[in-house]
Amino acid sequence: MSNQIGLGLHHLKTLNALRQTGSLVEAARMLHLTQSALSHQVKELESRIGMELFVRKSKPLRFTSAGLRLLTLADDLLPQIRLAEQDLLRLAGGESGRLHMAIECHSCFQWLMPTIDSYREHWPEVEMDFASGFNFAPLPALARAELDLVITSDPLLSPELVYIPLFDYEMLLAVSRRHPLAQKEWIAPTDLRQETLITYPVEHSRLAVFKDFMDKAGEEPAATRTAEMTLMMLQLVASQRGVCALPNWALAEYLDKSHIQCRPLGEQGIWCTLYAAIRAEHQEQPYIVDFLETAKETCFSRLDGIRPCKTNEVSYSLSTVL
Amino acid sequence: MSNQIGLGLHHLKTLNALRQTGSLVEAARMLHLTQSALSHQVKELESRIGMELFVRKSKPLRFTSAGLRLLTLADDLLPQIRLAEQDLLRLAGGESGRLHMAIECHSCFQWLMPTIDSYREHWPEVEMDFASGFNFAPLPALARAELDLVITSDPLLSPELVYIPLFDYEMLLAVSRRHPLAQKEWIAPTDLRQETLITYPVEHSRLAVFKDFMDKAGEEPAATRTAEMTLMMLQLVASQRGVCALPNWALAEYLDKSHIQCRPLGEQGIWCTLYAAIRAEHQEQPYIVDFLETAKETCFSRLDGIRPCKTNEVSYSLSTVL
DNA sequence: TGAGAATAATGAGTTTGATTCAATTTGCGT
């Protein structure tokens, strides 16, 4: 008779995910559950409350007043719980540690900076450092324990490394607004035959445009040139010096301002996953785990166009079995 | 890997109960769980956090910093959840209703007033009223639906009534500090042979001092006289006009101030349960359920000496089976 | 408007975590 409703934290998390994603399927993916689970869960909760939590029909998913009430509750509670858990982890498992990281793509600074900022508040003792640039291979360095974390979308499987997926994103081709390709709905590999493709200065085999798009069709762009920074690439694109493939979330903020448009690669689009690579021994380390958690939160709250990823973790043993 | 700790609301509730009661046994009783359950629960949580939550030895149960951190979390979250659930209940199941109540013992005003105050904030539409006094029988009136809630420690089983236990309390004998009985550790039935016993003006068979103490031993006090109010009784006791049996929680606030002392009745003491009687059909009514919830909260936070009760609910069918 | 794809609901079966029960250990007062 007590606790009529029996609200649980998972309910709040579900509602929250539901709001962020706008659909059961996506929310389920974000929570690493099945869509069925959520359906049951919500239904059960609704029956206990005695009214619906959201209107099912209608695409961007509208919440009822009851749903909204629970969402405000979630907004109050979840962050507090997050903080408390962080405090506990710090209290328990050594406050300090080393977190030397490297990113493979400069765009990542966009979310890495805020991530680090909020992380540092909670782990002031963790010694942080980064390296970036295309002139050295970070993953081997990670395996050798010269680094502790590498952000990459191009996993290099190795027994001592584990890849934690952060989010899925789409590779888009950025073209000038006046460029003929801007007219097309989506880009075919042959469309790039006469284009100059601007890329980061790394081997083509590690770039999704090549690996998953051009190479598959046996096509090549007319020319390639490299640039180290996203902004510079976009300047070149805007000046009609070429086209380039970039993550949708990195592009998002430039789309209105600049004279740039973007188009999917292929009819389905090319979707990639961004991973955080860490050494397997670090998998349970509170200060590492919390960094990853913070990173995901930051990304999902600041980046447009990204999606929660299906898989939960990629390690050597796991994926070599597949 | 996500959500390292997996904190749940039941953890917070447990910690909270542990603080209030000071022991696993009592906390378990308060939560209507076994003590074993709590032991497992706490142990599991501690193992996930990686440190102890409280020091086991040491009687008034000391919390570690981790434990304290979680308690502050509990203090933040639990009330918010409570509020949200109230809001939902109101949203869902009609905001209004009738709540006419009666108390059998004037002392209950002590906790009933604050209960009503905080209740009214959340259920402004509920129409409240009370009756009190010894000149009419409230339980039959409740069965006849003239009342909706009766506070009593003396259940009168009837098929349409249900008794929700609020808390357990001890009946104590109040005596003047200069009274000879003040010297005794505890009071025996024979001790009252030459005393004047002051009681509320109801049948003796409904008073625990008689039913569970004197009658059992076949004893009688030298005389009895009645008074309607606790305060008046205590004045009489202080003036050596007699002794009286009152609930420990009702006595608590007068002990220091006045020249009154109190002693257990019998070696084990006499423990009673205070119930809220409602009509069975009202068992699920949100506005009733919430009133009971509010009452319990108020009692446990304001009354000294009371204990959570073992049983969860007493109804006609249930107890006639026993 | 009707076929196909995506999303949601449903039912049965399974898993997992929380709880109980029974037995044992620990701590404390005499």
Place this chain on the structure above:
DNA sequence: ACGCAAATTGAATCAAACTCATTATTCTCA
């Protein structure tokens, strides 16, 4: 050292929450 109450422990049980497989609904685009 003994005895009692409280706490721990392990095995067994139970129920909530989840998955899988299927069906129903809704959306969208020809």
